[in-house]
Amino acid sequence: MNFRDLRYALALERRRSFSRAAEECGVAQPTLSAQVRKLEDELGVELFERDGRTIRVTPAGELILDQARIALGAVARIGELAQTRSDPMVGPLRVGVIPTLAPYLLPGVLGALQSCLPEAPLVVVEDMTHRLLESIHAGRLDAALLATEHRDGNLSEIALFEEPFSLALPIGDPLAVRERVRVEELDPAALILLADGHCLSDQALAFCGQTRSGGPRSDLSATSLETVLNLVEAGLGMTIVPALARAHFEGRFSRIAFRSLEGPHSSRSIRVIHRAFVPRRAAIELLARTIRTSIEWTHG
Numbered sequence: 001m002n003f004r005d006l007r008y009a010l011a012l013e014r015r016r017s018f019s020r021a022a023e024e025c026g027v028a029q030p031t032l033s034a035q036v037r038k039l040e041d042e043l044g045v046e047l048f049e050r051d052g053r054t055i056r057v058t059p060a061g062e063l064i065l066d067q068a069r070i071a072l073g074a075v076a077r078i079g080e081l082a083q084t085r086s087d088p089m090v091g092p093l094r095v096g097v098i099p100t101l102a103p104y105l106l107p108g109v110l111g112a113l114q115s116c117l118p119e120a121p122l123v124v125v126e127d128m129t130h131r132l133l134e135s136i137h138a139g140r141l142d143a144a145l146l147a148t149e150h151r152d153g154n155l156s157e158i159a160l161f162e163e164p165f166s167l168a169l170p171i172g173d174p175l176a177v178r179e180r181v182r183v184e185e186l187d188p189a190a191l192i193l194l195a196d197g198h199c200l201s202d203q204a205l206a207f208c209g210q211t212r213s214g215g216p217r218s219d220l221s222a223t224s225l226e227t228v229l230n231l232v233e234a235g236l237g238m239t240i241v242p243a244l245a246r247a248h249f250e251g252r253f254s255r256i257a258f259r260s261l262e263g264p265h266s267s268r269s270i271r272v273i274h275r276a277f278v279p280r281r282a283a284i285e286l287l288a289r290t291i292r293t294s295i296e297w298t299h300g
Contacts, residue, residue: 003075005039006068008032009047013065014134016055069137070154073275076139088282094123095287096132096144100200100225101270104244105145109294116290120283129199136275143274143284145291148199150273158272158288161295165204165266166246167259168229169238176257183263192237195223203268204240225249232256242268244295 011021012032022029040047047061057065097106106124113122125132125141132144136155150157167181175181193201222228226249228239233255241249241258250258272288274281 001039001042003072005035006072008035009039009061010065010068010072010138012036012048012055013057013061014131017053018055069134073137073139073154088280089117089286090119091280092123093117093120093143093280093283093287094125094141096125096127096135096141098129098132098144098146098199099126100194100242100245101145101147102126104242104248105291105295109291112290112294113287116286117283120280133273136273139275142278142280143272143287145270146199146273147203147268147270149269154276155273156276157274158285160270160272160288160292162267163270164243165261165268166241166243167238167261168232168241168246168249168253168256169259170232170235171255171257172235173238173257175238175259178259180260180262183261183266186238190237192222192228192231192239194225194228200225200240200242200268203265229253229256 008021008025008027011024012018015021015024018029018033022032025032036047043064045060045064046058047064049056049058102124110122125135127135129146129148132141132146133150133152133155135141136144145160147163167175167186169176175185191204193204195201222231225239225241225245229241229249230253231237232239233253235255240261246258249256272284272291274284278284
């Protein structure tokens with residue numbers, strides 16, 4: 001067993017495709033397939049179920065790959081310690097951001113971040129929450145800006161700000177005449193959500209007291225907020241929009257009204273997540289302070 005084969009197996013877990021995993025690892029597909037099979041033979045257990053083109057992780061594979069992530073994360077931290085030497089403010093700072101935050105936050109804060117971290121250029125990765133957490137554990141990211149809580153003792157967080165939610169609805173909707181809308185006035189079945197994997201969808205459902213598996217709701221979903229808002233403008237429903245996205249889109253859709261929301265779960269907590277013992281902690285803390293200062297509107 002070696003670290004290379006563990007990396008191959010983790011790439012296959014993420015990509016669920018031998019060809020895409022091989023492309024990510026920069027090797028030929030037969031090489032990756034052979035090394036994963038060799039790893040399974042050494043361990044005496046199948047990590048993956050192979051059913052034609054479908055790849056599934058076995059129960060034993062889930063346990064083993066969880067430990068592989070921890071092991072590779074420890075190796076990555078050794079490399080980070082050597083790379084950063086005694087100065088955590090020097091060297092690229094790799095930061096992940098969720099898609100419902102990145103386009104609306106980054107343009108307003110990148111200039112300030114470049115000024116305060118002149119020797120630590122930012123490498124930004126936009127991705128779903130679960131993949132960003134995987135990358136933090138594996139050492140591919142130093143930190144990530146997320147909107148969900150974690151329950152992992154190996155991770156730490158720095159609170160940034162509370163981002164209020166707004167309701168986006170067609171201008172002809174009866175609720176559009178209100179300046180503020182309460183949660184009990186919403187019809188969950190009218191919500192248009194982002195596709196599975198976006199934490200904003202689960203937060204919107206929590207706001208309305210619904211879950212993915214229960215309660216009536218629209219079957220419409222999309223992979224971007226802009227697409228969702230186009231569906232709203234077409235009169236097909238309404239959606240929940242975070243404040244930074246509202247500031248970006250308001251005025252761009254002539255047939256959409258944006259209204260403030262009141263009630264439980266009417267905002268989300270944006271935070272920086274990082275490994276508990278990351279050597280770049282000083283740079284991450286400066287990044288957090290700079291972002292917080294750049295969006296003082298959240299404290300008003």
